[in-house]
Amino acid sequence: MSPLPLAFTLEAFTNFGFWSGVLVVAGIYAVVSLGLQLNVGYTGIVNFGQAGFMAVGGYSMAILVLEAGLSFWLALPAAVSITMAFGVLIGLPSLRLRADYFAIVTLATAEVVRLAAQNARGLTGGNKGLYCEFEAASQTCFDDSWRSLSDSILGFVENFWADPEPLLPLLIAIWTTVLVAILGLGYVQGTPWGRVLRAIREDEDAARALGKNTLLYKLQSLAISALLGALAGFFLALFLATIHPDDYEPIVTFFAFGVLILGGLASYRGVAIGAILLWTLLEGTRFVELPISEEKTAALRFAIVGVVLIVLMAFRPQGMFGKRQEMVLGD
């Protein structure tokens, strides 16, 4: 009989298992949004197709393992290459379009990928998705190799920590990737190559007048973004142990933009922080036991992201860590 209309469950706050899940998802979004940051924040190309890259990466990997019988560790680089090739294929005709058209083309392409996955039942399992049968011992799963690696890591950790969190290996893999990506991208930004990208972001014609083949650079930026998208797709597949079209809806791309804006344009570190913040915010509301239904809570979370986007864009478009002078949003 609490006098407060809200009740916090303190115990739940310290549930490491729960927060591991949040950190995994945050990490996945960080990876995908880092690619988006390279595109939007540093090259000036407004790419709304990240969810599509995730889907191509995830599905390629799973299909290669399940249908073509490739080893998981071979399927990973193969799937990355496929996704990057896909990115270049999309980019070639569409990068010369003006910004808003490009945005819509990438969004539409991502949807084509998702819908194709939904409908090409033979290849992708359609609406059932590709998943793992845990009961059928003889059935191979696309993440078998990962599972055994994960188990051995956990076995090792058991020497120090009695009951390790099962998601730990995945957490390590994801956040190491995030760290490496942040360092890598940060380094590359300061190079002459990165300088050309920034010039393209500012004023593509000026860059061309100085002898830069801008299409080539934009393609490279998109390809790297596709790589990161594929990685994010892998991690998602490993986390959920299924690959399903519903996990690659445009809302994923929109959330990635939310992360981008929250953390700040032109800041790679900001992406990581933005991802953690956003997902903590979204998932943390689970602990607030509001006297409303499950559905309404879901709606509320959606609304929060929307309000965050609106408020940030209106009052602090550079996000938390973005630099105002580096902003080229108005054009």
Place this chain on the structure above:
Amino acid sequence: MVLALVAARGLHDVAQATLNGLTLGTIYALGAVGLTLVYGILRLVNFAHGDFLAFGAYMAYLVNVTWGLPLVAGIFFAMATTALLGLLFERVMWRPMRAKGAGFLQLILMSIGLAFVIRSAIQWFWGTEIRVLDVDVTDSVTFLGLRIGQTELTVVVLGIAVLVAVALVVRFSLLGKRMRALSDSLELAETAGVDTRRVILYTWLFAGALAGLAGVLSGALTNLRPELGFELLLPIFAAVILGGIGNPFGALTAGLVLGIVIEWSTLVVEPRWKVTFGFVALVIALVIRPEGIFGRARAI
């Protein structure tokens, strides 16, 4: 191409698909006309437009099912409220942002945020369960050997009637001319002394009303669910772009054509692919001819 289809599947099938396509296309066209004017005049890629349609549908639900009034009342209510919704956001969001000199990315992201907010509001009040309007779903009419549901027929007739009215208004009325002038060049219209603020407001009312209607019709044809808005958004964008941004006649025609083409695709590929087909068509069209079938190349 039409002849090839006819040869392949027979006149009856093609005609039936055309009829279905017209029904779908009417909804796209109604949504697209409003969106293209907003896009053309304000350079705003309004991702929330789809949710305007959803809003209209649910407003009609309120009147038609919750309050038990006839659907006609629901339609008017939906159009009025959605129009006002458009107006509200223009005053509260878009105009201040324009005054700040907000750029295209800022506006897009705000419109996405707005789409989220509207959709979650709908989900808050009406939940995620599928709802239906109080319409006749079983009765059908047969003519010339083609079958069409009672509701579908009403949708098509009403939709096309409104579209014709819209076309006339845009073509011949003063407001219509002004809207087109602003769409061509906002600066020029301003220097010519047109009260652009007012025209913009009317454009939002116009776009909102049409969106509301499109939403109700869509809800009548299928059902009501919170995702309705987003599902319709991309095809409507396709129609806007194919018709040439800022060109209401182009949007109207493209919407109808798109609906028909999507339905025709069911004659060639399996029906579940038809939405995919629509998007592929959009991508191809954008790459080949970004200014649309009826548009002129223009800088944003």
Place this chain on the structure above:
Amino acid sequence: MATEADRGGALLDVEGVVKRFGGIRAVDGASFGVAAGSIVALIGPNGAGKTTLFNAITGFQRADRGSVRLAGEEVLGLPAYAVARRGMVRTFQITRALAAMPVVDNMMLAAPAQPGERFRNLLLHPRAVRGREREVREEAIELLEVFGLRDLAGDYAGTLSGGQRKLLELARALMAQPKLLLLDEPMAGINPTLGRRLLDHMQRLRRERGMTFLFVEHDMDVVMGHSDRVIVMAAGRVIAEGEPRQVREDPAVVDAYLGGAA
């Protein structure tokens, strides 16, 4: 096409360039030559097609017909970046200083032969990349010094005044070590003192480095006092070509300026 100019040693040789927009011929068969080491002014009433001509010969717009030869090599039809790479660099009417980048970055961007601009080299030849980067930075600072912008090197280009931005654009174009520099209204919108400084730079660069300039200009004093040759355009065509004094007295030129809107 016989004209008064001797095109034997021309660095730039333009012949019969046509550019149409819908039904309008913005450039309707323009032909002229620019000799190496000269400073040439391109003048003409508004709407004569000067900027379109610039766009057409530098690849920013696709010319419909004609020939453009730079140092003997045909460049018509090449993409804009390729034309720039071959040594014909242009500036724009409205300055395009890359505002959200520091001044020195603006400059370093323009330097040619930067291995660091190719992604492969970042991974395979990091030392070469770093070495050249150091060189480029030194060159950039030196050049900024010449233009009096050295103190602003670290500032974002967006914070510079209009006149400073024009100087930056010129300096940046020079970093690219062009054979031929096309300046689209370099004097527009800057005060006379700064304008004179710009002109002095041009003369000095021509003297010391043998650079060639082709610039669009409206100010007759500038044209008369600072150019070796003048090319006059009207209605998309070249109607006169020659020394400044000659051109000024050419009846066709007088007609074009008085007849059309100046």
